[in-house]
Amino acid sequence: MFEHIQHLRTSSLHVSSDTSDSDSSDDDDLYCSSCNKSFVTKVGLNQHLEFSAVHNWCFICSRDFKNANALFNHSKSPVHNAPTHRCPFCTKMCKVPSGTAHHIESGACHHITRHQVTAAVHSMGIVPTISVSRRLEGPYVPPTIVHYSATEQSFNGKAFQCYLCPRSFKSLSSLNTHLNSAAHDDDEFKCPKCKRQFALISGLIQHIESEVCGAARISQVEDFASDLAGRFSRALKL
Template structure:
């Protein structure tokens, strides 16, 4: 739309509202804000826009085209389908993102950073500290099969006397205290059911993986940021939170620089 003194149908400029209204009444140029409907007078136009919810002030405009939507959900679906997000945009990939955090995650992914953080044991490359830590905490490293969430936590706790990232607990989980084996008795007639949260799984192996995952583990880490009260069950989850920079406690690059010393070093835990 142009100025308030511009005809809504032919975009001719006028010196006053009265002159503009006279022109629009005479030629039927009262045009809808949203669609191409034109009416003979202002009352008819207002009735149309009320009936069709076509007032632009109440609608959401696509960031990439001239489409308008009645709800944010409709606009979001359209922008995802058409890659029309423009506020947060990666020019290298010609791809838009809904939020600043989503764009940051994309820029810090292997697409732009490569896989330059190596596992200290098998040398497999990862894009982020979160990736290599998850690799070790889940026991996926072929050269360090004894490492898992509990063994890594117990080593981190020894080197974190000031509780920079580990919580102060009355009792601490031991290296062998976490393995649980679910039997066929959890079959409910339809699926294998987790006895802790009632979630159902198609196979016994799947429910065993679930109960031994961090899903039901104690939260043993906390964000080191002042004012951030978030707690985490795994070191990978903590790193993922810090890498997002959502609370501003630590910069993404600082997490990447320090991950090696966290996992294999001997010095006191901290972010340099």
């Protein structure tokens, strides 16, 4: 197990090629927020992530895990596989089912919106239910879609402040992107096992893919996603 982890950490195939001492990088790219420590070079940061007992770092995904076993399980997951999941509406290939769902929700495919995706999935009547309880009180009624547009008045002297949450952004366009993202959407879906709730179907699928609550095995997730994609494409009637 640990030999495999060591390979992920040190192999030149998995570590960023931008590792020269002479290479420059933004300060944020050379900072470990977990340890509150800055580094002069990318090499120094990578060595810290590799050898520090605090980290169990995947260099492919730039993700930290709570222990070596969690990293090992991650390394065995489909996330490092070649893309094999095709979008039902275009030629886009993704590595995991949640990636396909996110691709469609993002509006990158035929300008489908995440709201259309949510409405289509709710209309399927999936059993066991994955809709949050309030959606079961009568037929599903699509919510009113609100489009936000912040102005220069959002600037607080240092950054552009979101008026719905504490986050702030360097540019007005970034704030408006945030406001019209799923960041403030209501939770629409729930895990049928642990009942954790998610705003988007891609979030639920990603949760099940992680096997964190044992709702399903990876193979079952892929079968479910394949069936969902077929039914979903018919529901959208593209």
